[in-house]
Amino acid sequence: MKNNQLWVKINGSNYYKIFTRLNEIGISIYDNKIYNDFVLILTNMQDYEKITKYLVSYDCTIYEITGLKKAKRFFHKYLIFTIASILSIIMLILVNNMIFRIDIKSNKKAVQELVKTSLLKYDLKPLRFKISHQKIESIVKKILDENKDTLEWMEIEYQGLIMNVYVTEKIIPEESQNRPFCDIIATSDAKISSMNIYRGVPLKEINDYVTKGDVILSGEITYNDEVKNRVCASGEIYGEVWYKVKTTVPFVEEYIEYTGKNRYNFNVKINDNKYSILKSRIQNKKLEETNLYKLNDFEINLVKEREYVKKTRILTEEEAYNKALSLASEKINLKLLANEEILVKKVLKKEVNDSTIYLEVFIATKENIGEVRENKESDLNDSGNNKQNSE
Numbered sequence: 001m002k003n004n005q006l007w008v009k010i011n012g013s014n015y016y017k018i019f020t021r022l023n024e025i026g027i028s029i030y031d032n033k034i035y036n037d038f039v040l041i042l043t044n045m046q047d048y049e050k051i052t053k054y055l056v057s058y059d060c061t062i063y064e065i066t067g068l069k070k071a072k073r074f075f076h077k078y079l080i081f082t083i084a085s086i087l088s089i090i091m092l093i094l095v096n097n098m099i100f101r102i103d104i105k106s107n108k109k110a111v112q113e114l115v116k117t118s119l120l121k122y123d124l125k126p127l128r129f130k131i132s133h134q135k136i137e138s139i140v141k142k143i144l145d146e147n148k149d150t151l152e153w154m155e156i157e158y159q160g161l162i163m164n165v166y167v168t169e170k171i172i173p174e175e176s177q178n179r180p181f182c183d184i185i186a187t188s189d190a191k192i193s194s195m196n197i198y199r200g201v202p203l204k205e206i207n208d209y210v211t212k213g214d215v216i217l218s219g220e221i222t223y224n225d226e227v228k229n230r231v232c233a234s235g236e237i238y239g240e241v242w243y244k245v246k247t248t249v250p251f252v253e254e255y256i257e258y259t260g261k262n263r264y265n266f267n268v269k270i271n272d273n274k275y276s277i278l279k280s281r282i283q284n285k286k287l288e289e290t291n292l293y294k295l296n297d298f299e300i301n302l303v304k305e306r307e308y309v310k311k312t313r314i315l316t317e318e319e320a321y322n323k324a325l326s327l328a329s330e331k332i333n334l335k336l337l338a339n340e341e342i343l344v345k346k347v348l349k350k351e352v353n354d355s356t357i358y359l360e361v362f363i364a365t366k367e368n369i370g371e372v373r374e375n376k377e378s379d380l381n382d383s384g385n386n387k388q389n390s391e
Contacts, residue, residue, distance in 0.1 A: 004044045005030060008051060009063040011038045018058070025054045099128050100161040100293045111169050114150060118143045119165070126295065130158060161292055181230035182374040184217035186210040190239030190369045200233025210239070216370060230375075237370030240343065243363045245328040249320045250356050254312050256286075261307040269299035282307045320357040321350070328361040340367045 012018050015034050022029065022041070027050060031042035040063055043051075051060050102119065104112045119125065122139045131139075136156045144151055153168040184200065189211050192204055200217040204210055219233040266277040267289075288304040315323065325345065332342060342365050349360035 004046075005042055006045060006048060006065045007040050007042055007063040008048055009038055009040055009061050010051070010055070011059040013037055015039045018055075021055060022051070025050055027051060095161065095292075097130050098161065099124070099126055099130055099158075099163045101126055101291060102163045102165060104165045104167065106167050106169065108169060111150070111167060114147065115143070115154070115165055115167055118146065124163070126293065130163075160290075180232050180374045182219050182232040182372050183215045184233045184235060184237060184370045185373045186212055186214045186216055186237075186239070187369050187371045188212050188239075188241055188367075190241045190367070192216070192237065192239045192369075193366060194236075194238045196236040198234040199231055200235065210369070219375070232372070232374070234372070235370065236368060238339075238366055239369040241365050241367045241369065243332055243365070244348070245331055245361045245363055246359070247324045247327045247331075247361070248356050248358045249315075249324040249327065251315050251317075251320055252312055252355070253315050253323075254310060256284075256308040257311055258286075259307045259309060263305040263307075265303040265305060267301050267303055269297075269301065271297045276303070280305060284308050284310065317352060317357065321359070324357055324359045325361065328359065328363065332363050332365060336365065337368065340365065 010018055013036065018039055019029075019032075027041075027047045028043055029041050033040040048060075048062065102116070102125065104115050106112050106115070119139075122142070124131075124139065140154050140156060144154055148170075150170055151167060152170040153166075155166045157164050157166075190209070192206050192208050192210060195202060195206060195216075197217060200219050201221060202216065203218050204214070204216045210216060216237050217233040217235050219231045220227055221229040221231065261282070263280065263282055263285075265280060268275045268277070282305050285305040285307050288306065290302045290304075291299060292302055293300040325347070329342060329345065336342075342363055344362070344364040346362045347359055348362050349358075351358040
């Protein structure tokens with residue numbers, strides 16, 4: 001009987017009269033709550049029908065249904081939402097256990113194709129369910145055994161919907177190959193700070209100043225002024241390089257502020273054209289895409305839309321100065337590679353007016369200034385002819 005219970009609201013301030021009348025018509029009351037202008041009674045559906053039949057002078061309504069009927073009423077009211085939620089959960093479980101994309105981490109196309117073919121042999125491809133770690137290790141071992149002369153190492157790991165394949169190609173020594181004759185020259189004006197020489201003869205020393213094009217490491221091996229061998233010079237040459245960077249920063253700065261309102265959408269990309277699945281209701285938004293599936297020029301992406309508003313503010317002179325200095329550093333950092341860094345920053349000139357601040361900044365960096373220059377056969381012949389003529 002408990003599954004058939006419900007709370008009934010009866011409007012009226014004379015609760016004594018209400019309960020007397022309920023008792024007269026034989027209403028079962030399991031619980032009750034008394035308020036100033038109404039009372040709540042816990043009864044069953046059959047007695048609720050009697051109340052509406054005999055207490056016609058009172059305003060009687062269902063306040064809350066309990067038990068199984070409440071659950072049925074909820075699911076009936078939110079049927080579409082409930083079905084969609086259940087289907088979404090099922091789809092989410094399926095999607096989370098599927099491979100939507102395979103990324104083979106290698107710069108060589110031939111290695112990528114080899115690994116892709118090997119994975120297909122073991123049915124590892126997009127839109128397949130993920131397999132256990134033990135099975136992955138077994139497949140990796142088989143692929144490495146089948147490609148002993150080509151692959152040195154391989155590892156597979158899942159990252160969300162993506163399967164990343166890390167692979168290292170087996171390097172075959174090139175001793176049998178004819179190496180060209182080449183030097184290492186300076187790529188820019190600099191002061192040499194360090195040299196790691198692997199092959200060749202140094203023509204410059206640490207702390208020497210060089211100009212662009214100077215030979216730092218020669219591939220010509222000589223003894224007693226006689227050329228004994230010509231090799232391809234190799235080594236790492238680091239030097240101190242200098243720049244003068246000019247930046248201008250306005251005092252009025254525009255920036256964006258996120259409102260915290262986010263919406264999710266999907267888009268389909270075909271070639272270079274994108275089509276959104278749902279209509280966006282956000283005007284100013286930043287899009288963050290997560291690729292779910294990719295096959296050649298066809299993609300399906302999950303899109304997070306983050307709403308923002310544009311605002312402006314007035315920078316102080318110190319804030320504008322620091323921003324200009326930071327921008328100068330960013331300009332240089334964009335061209336620096338691994339193991340390269342900014343050593344010194346010094347402001348040479350500063351100008352401030354009503355709307356902007358202008359800086360000229362001296363920046364010294366540590367950079368790899370060595371570049372391989374191959375000497376062609378004609379250069380060797382010219383060198384030999386010049387040597388004979390001088391004799």
